[in-house]
Amino acid sequence: MSNWNPLDRALFLVRRQISIAHPPGTSVPSTEQLARVLRLPKTHVHRALQRLDTLGEISLHTGSFPVRLRPHEPHPRDRALHGAVRDRIRAGYYLPGQALPTGLLGEEFRLRPHHVQRALRFLVAEKTLRFDENGAYGPGHYVPVESMEAVA
Template sequence: MSVHRSLSAVSASDQAQDKARAVVQWYVTQNIKPGTALPSPKQLALTLSLPAAHVRQALRHRDTAGEIALDSNGPATRLHQGEAHPCDRALQLAVQERISTGHYQPGQALPTGLLSTEFRLQPHQVQRALGHLAACGDIRRDEHGPYGPGHYVPSPGIPRAQRRTRVSPDPE
């Protein structure tokens, strides 16, 4: 009987967290313009009548998705659609440079584990950064690649000038 209750409690907790994620996402997309700071998690919790812990977790989820940028030194910011997450820029620029200099060869799978270690990023952050490069056309995501699912350096069949916009460094 207690196992059934604990499963129900987990299910209710998951449902509450899913609701918080949906409400926070709705609030951010409907009320916060890209490039604008978000209210503090405490203020969002009060505004949305949600537990502060659920709001913080929902904000981390939006950060992981690349929709906002959390900043431990200040307020979170809503990112523009297609904008690279600030934490991802160094990795993205390094991958672009390594492709252009031939360090990474066409058809090569990118070493995501090594990149994670080198740039001190979590695996989900590396995936987010590489996903942005794939959307820009600098690399390709291949679920059935020769080395398994992953991100690969594209073949030189498409001239670089015809690819989408590259990631630009932070403005100083």
């Protein structure tokens, strides 16, 4: 770990501290508290927390403290997009084989591109969507042909 850059080291230490001391569903200490315990600069701890939020391991801005998410639990800010995409597939708005307009969805739900990707990974896991590197319209998320059975 000595040859890691400072932000990677901070991410490792913050993730380890959270996983050891804070069960899923519980609050995580503040940036200041974690920085003090881990003896790291607050800016590094803050960036590590932001990265864990982007990865969907914690949720920032859910109250006064971050919350550690349960495994396979969608991020609270992703739930609206997650539900809307599922509902739109069920309603036939997105058709089998269609590429999902992730940029437009990000704008609609006020999510950054990496947060859209975080939200869609749950739909991929449940086979409501599929990610295809070589899709008909380029790399992206597509509604599978068998999607109507998956979301019914």
